Amino acid sequence: MAKISIKTAKERQGEVSVAGWARNIRLHKGVMFIDLYDLSGMMQLVAEAGSEAYQVLENLSLESVIEVSGTVKPKPARTGATEQEFEVAVSAARVLSAADAELPIPVLTKADNEADVENRFNWRWLDLRQPEHQKIFKVWTQLEKGWRQYWDDAGYIQIYTPSFMSTASESGAEVFAVKYFDREAYLAQSPQFYKQMAMAAGLEKVFAVGPVYRAEKSFTNRHATEFTGWDFEISYIESEDDVMRELEQMIIKGLAAVSINLGMNVAAPALPFPRLTMAEAKAKLAAAGVKAEAADDFSAEEEKELGQMIKKETGHDFVFVTHYPVSARPFYHMRREDDPTLTKSFDLFYKGLEITTGAQREHRYDVLKKQAEDKGMDIASLEDYLNFFKFGCPPHGGAGIGPARIIMKLLDLPNIREAVFLPRDVKRLRP
Numbered sequence: 001m002a003k004i005s006i007k008t009a010k011e012r013q014g015e016v017s018v019a020g021w022a023r024n025i026r027l028h029k030g031v032m033f034i035d036l037y038d039l040s041g042m043m044q045l046v047a048e049a050g051s052e053a054y055q056v057l058e059n060l061s062l063e064s065v066i067e068v069s070g071t072v073k074p075k076p077a078r079t080g081a082t083e084q085e086f087e088v089a090v091s092a093a094r095v096l097s098a099a100d101a102e103l104p105i106p107v108l109t110k111a112d113n114e115a116d117v118e119n120r121f122n123w124r125w126l127d128l129r130q131p132e133h134q135k136i137f138k139v140w141t142q143l144e145k146g147w148r149q150y151w152d153d154a155g156y157i158q159i160y161t162p163s164f165m166s167t168a169s170e171s172g173a174e175v176f177a178v179k180y181f182d183r184e185a186y187l188a189q190s191p192q193f194y195k196q197m198a199m200a201a202g203l204e205k206v207f208a209v210g211p212v213y214r215a216e217k218s219f220t221n222r223h224a225t226e227f228t229g230w231d232f233e234i235s236y237i238e239s240e241d242d243v244m245r246e247l248e249q250m251i252i253k254g255l256a257a258v259s260i261n262l263g264m265n266v267a268a269p270a271l272p273f274p275r276l277t278m279a280e281a282k283a284k285l286a287a288a289g290v291k292a293e294a295a296d297d298f299s300a301e302e303e304k305e306l307g308q309m310i311k312k313e314t315g316h317d318f319v320f321v322t323h324y325p326v327s328a329r330p331f332y333h334m335r336r337e338d339d340p341t342l343t344k345s346f347d348l349f350y351k352g353l354e355i356t357t358g359a360q361r362e363h364r365y366d367v368l369k370k371q372a373e374d375k376g377m378d379i380a381s382l383e384d385y386l387n388f389f390k391f392g393c394p395p396h397g398g399a400g401i402g403p404a405r406i407i408m409k410l411l412d413l414p415n416i417r418e419a420v421f422l423p424r425d426v427k428r429l430r431p
């Protein structure tokens with residue numbers, strides 16, 4: 001009989017063949033009960049003493065992989081049960097892969113202290129067997145699907161950009177140097193320069209999904225050294241407003257896909273998302289007595305408080321902050337015509353955490369070069385980049401998004417590491 005998923009077996013009933021992890025094995029009055037898990041769900045197996053199946057499953061270690069055939073039937077309703085439960089009366093069983101008797105981490109119980117957490121990540125594949133951890137990646141898949149749907153519907157072109165760079169030019173700090181044959185290369189901190197090259201190449205609307213690297217020695221709950229970046233860049237914009245409006249649509253599409261395809265209760269955020277200038281946000285925080293660490297940036301505390309204030313005032317989980325000062329932004333952000341000390345940039349915050357940085361970029365060669373010089377950049381190492389703007393380049397802008405941070409906030413996870421398959425941070429380079 002062909003193997004089917006546990007979910008399908010419950011729907012179909014009758015004779016089935018299912019496979020999965022043997023979890024929670026009990027013996028009661030000579031009858032063996034096993035909770036069998038696969039990606040689609042859990043079902044109880046029942047093997048009668050003396051049966052052939054019982055003999056196969058006797059002495060089975062927890063987390064072994066088994067395949068069984070039998071008859072699915074509804075279980076008598078239990079007091080307090082919210083849905084009909086099913087069980088399989090097992091007629092035949094096969095052990096596909098026996099697990100070691102000693103599990104390094106428990107699969108069923110939740111870890112609750114930091115040591116447990118480290119151990120969980122050491123044995124991440126066991127940790128991921130928990131249905132609620134598997135759900136994180138189902139959510140990620142749907143979020144990305146909705147996001148890509150938007151890109152596709154709106155005529156975006158996908159580009160893949162290199163991770164090896166010849167210079168560490170975007171910011172200098174926080175960059176990983178790697179041995180590249182007989183010279184040094186650097187791992188890309190973002191696809192920024194290449195997205196802009198795509199604008200100079202006439203691709204007009206592009207997106208990129210790929211790994212980015214930050215040599216940040218930070219031990220926070222929201223920084224990884226390698227993470228997946230979602231990036232987009234669009235031509236012929238009037239201002240950063242056009243970029244913000246695009247981003248709103250992507251978020252709406254992404255959350256809708258999670259809600260519709262997974263049946264999760266995710267409310268669609270109202271349009272437009274609240275918008276505040278940085279000066280307004282800073283004034284609001286100061287008035288509420290929130291301590292600032294820097295005039296041109298937000299501390300984690302400020303981000304969190306701002307998120308709570310906006311939620312209280314507007315009911316919104318998202319807020320755009322605009323008009324960042326030149327000091328807080330990279331040289332390629334366009335400056336405002338009305339106040340050249342400020343940039344045409346924004347950050348988007350979700351439930352008190354920065355999830356996106358975006359801006360209109362400076363596309364005028366001379367102005368761009370001057371801004372790079374003003375920031376003390378090494379112009380020679382920027383030559384390739386600056387050349388993108390020498391032979392005609394439309395006005396453009398875009399944004400860089402951290403999907404793991406969105407997932408973290410969407411599912412209220414305590415740390416970005418929980419939102420990714422295998423985290424990479426200052427200390428963790430394995431498995």
Ligand code: ATP
Nearest residue numbers: 214222223224225227354355356357400401402405
């Ligand atoms: P932060 O101020 O929080 O360090 P950043 O200003 O360095 O972030 P950007 O360079 O603007 O971030 O990157 C774009 C997006 O990528 C961020 O809004 C965030 O969602 C995500 N991101 C940035 N750094 C990290 C990181 N170290 N780990 C995970 N995601 C990150």
